[in-house]
Structure formats: structure tokens, C-alpha cells
Amino acid sequence: MSRKYDLHTHSTASDGTLTPPELIALAAAKGVDVLALTDHDTLAGLAAARMAADAAGLILSPGVEISVTWGGRTIHIIGLGIDPRNQALCAGLAGLSAYRRRRAEAIGQRLAKEGIEGAFEGARAFSNGRLIGRTHFARFLVQRGYASDEREVFKHYLVKGKPGHVAGDWASLEAAVGWIRGAGGQAVIAHPGRYHFTRAKLLRLIGEFRVLGGVGIEVVSGSHTRDECLLFARYAQENRLLASVGSDFHGPGNPWTELGGMAPLPSFCTPIWADWEEQRLPRAVFE
Known part of the structure; x- marks a missing residue:
């Protein structure tokens, strides 16, 4: 079988x-x-x-x-x-995880400039507190009513040309x-x-x-x-x-x-x- x-x-x-x-x-x-x-x-x-x-x-x-x-x-x-x-x-x-933290902080700062306060802390609350990714920001923004679902968040906030976009610098x-x-x-x-x-x-x-x-x-x-x-x-x-x-x-x-x-x-x-x-x-x- x-x-x-x-x-x-x-x-x-x-x-x-x-x-x-x-x-x-x-x-x-x-x-x-x-x-x-x-x-x-x-x-x-x-x-x-x-x-x-x-x-x-x-x-x-x-x-x-x-x-x-x-x-x-x-x-x-x-x-x-x-x-x-x-x-x-x-x-x-370990190096990528450290970069993820810095990137998450930068995303939070960019969203704050658009009037979305507390995004980094909100994303961290949806995460395990160690690895914070864009999906965690998406869940926070859906919770706060900025979008109806995570796909909409990515489209309007987290991709290139949008307020919360931070280009990746990965391996x-x-x-x-x-x-x-x-x-x-x-x-x-x-x-x-x-x-x-x-x-x-x-x-x-x-x-x-x-x-x-x-x-x-x-x-x-x-x-x-x-x-x-x-x-x-x-x-x-x-x-x-x-x-x-x-x-x-x-x-x-x-x-x-x-x-x-x-x-x-x-x-x-x-x-x-x-x-x-x-x-x-x-x-x-x-x-």
C-alpha cells in the first residue's frame, strides 16, 4: 500500500x-x-x-x-x-533568526509611521516571542480590522511598494x-x-x-x-x-x-x- x-x-x-x-x-x-x-x-x-x-x-x-x-x-x-x-x-x-527580529522591528516602525501603533508588539503576541514573521503582522492587522483576511493584509501592507514592506536580506x-x-x-x-x-x-x-x-x-x-x-x-x-x-x-x-x-x-x-x-x-x- x-x-x-x-x-x-x-x-x-x-x-x-x-x-x-x-x-x-x-x-x-x-x-x-x-x-x-x-x-x-x-x-x-x-x-x-x-x-x-x-x-x-x-x-x-x-x-x-x-x-x-x-x-x-x-x-x-x-x-x-x-x-x-x-x-x-x-x-x-541562528543568523537568520537574529535578522528576522531586526526585520520585524523595522516593519513595526514603518507601520507606525502609517498610524498603525503597536504592530510589533501585536505581531509578537501572535508568535512564540522568538521568531516573528510577516504572517504574525498579518494576523494582528486582521484582528485590528485593517483587512478581512491575511491575504488582503499582504496585498495592501506587506509587499513591495506598501507601507510595511521591508526587503529581505536572507541567506x-x-x-x-x-x-x-x-x-x-x-x-x-x-x-x-x-x-x-x-x-x-x-x-x-x-x-x-x-x-x-x-x-x-x-x-x-x-x-x-x-x-x-x-x-x-x-x-x-x-x-x-x-x-x-x-x-x-x-x-x-x-x-x-x-x-x-x-x-x-x-x-x-x-x-x-x-x-x-x-x-x-x-x-x-x-x-
Whole structure:
């Protein structure tokens, strides 16, 4: 019997709304067999997720979603099957977490200039107090009535040209892929459809990514249309990349991303888990 995979999810360790054990419990209820917890720029939720996964009989792939600046844009690179004890990875993520704090403070200051007081403190209240992202600002602004939902907040306040926009200064593609590979993991380009790159620019990203040792692309994503899934499946096949699937689940409040609810990979793709064995999903690193 084939397993059900969801290899892109978030918890309260970053900007999800469920704790790692709550996320695992929901995944088990949804029939997910293999889950990757891929919080933004942090490994903080992995130990609790591992304990919950063991109790639920669910396989956890330790993961992370690393913020990268490439081609003048912010993109995300997922690491699957990483060793969370790896010193270079941990040091790199610590640097990104420190930058996130500075960026959040700058976003709060810019929103204050627009008459929105207390945004930084409000966003922090929606976070774990350590990692504060734009999603936390979005939740605060929805609560205060500035928008009807988080997507509207991003559109009017947090993207380029809007009052709360602060350009990202994240890891390089080389650094992110290097940290993942050094930690024994597989690097995957997350949700490529969200970047709205031209074909030429996407192929340039894929080319650089492969040269650096990246191996996968997220073909099926909670934010991809059916046509986009087929498009990225072809890119994966043509560029000899493995295909991944992930809901990008952040919580039950986002109905457009259902945990474990993705369509199957197109049959001509090679799944990223094709050569996984049980030992590729390590347990010993948490012991």
C-alpha cells in the first residue's frame, strides 16, 4: 500500500497556528503516513514533533524551510531529512533568526509611521516571542480590522511598494543548499509557482540550484493550480530533479491549504522519496 506524504508544514515554532504535537495529531487523523515539519529558519519544533510522531505511529522527516535571497527576490529552499544537530546548519539558522527580529522591528516602525501603533508588539503576541514573521503582522492587522483576511493584509501592507514592506536580506542560495547538504539532507525548491518568475529566470534558478547540489522541486503544493503542477512536473523531469509534495500547511484557518490533501504526483515524476529507506528518516538524532 502506498504511503501518503506531506513534506511541507509549519507549527508554532515559526508561523503555524498548531503546536508540533497538535500538527502531528491532525496529520495522523488525516491519514498522513510521512510528514516533514519544515518551519521557517528554525529547528525548534522538531524534538516535540518527533516524540508525538513516535507515539502516533507516524514517520517524521526532520526538515526546515530556509529563506533565501536570489535574483533580487525572496525564495524558499526546503531541507528534508536533515540532522538537526549539525553545527553549520544551526549557526546559519541562528543568523537568520537574529535578522528576522531586526526585520520585524523595522516593519513595526514603518507601520507606525502609517498610524498603525503597536504592530510589533501585536505581531509578537501572535508568535512564540522568538521568531516573528510577516504572517504574525498579518494576523494582528486582521484582528485590528485593517483587512478581512491575511491575504488582503499582504496585498495592501506587506509587499513591495506598501507601507510595511521591508526587503529581505536572507541567506544565499549557495549557503542554504550547503547547510542542508552538510546536514545530510535533500534540498528542494519550495512552491516555485509563488515566485511568478519568467521561464528563463526559473530555469536559471534551477540550473544554479542543481550545480550547488540541490535535488528536488516542489511539484504539488497547496498554492499550485493543477496546470502549475503539470508544468513543474515537466521541469522536474527535464532537469533531472526529484519531485516533492507539500501542503505548506500553517493551520486550520487557511482553507486553501489542507494538511495531507494534495493531488498525487504526475506519474512521470520521480518522487523525492523513491530511494528513501527507514534510516533516511532518522530517529537517533533525537535520542
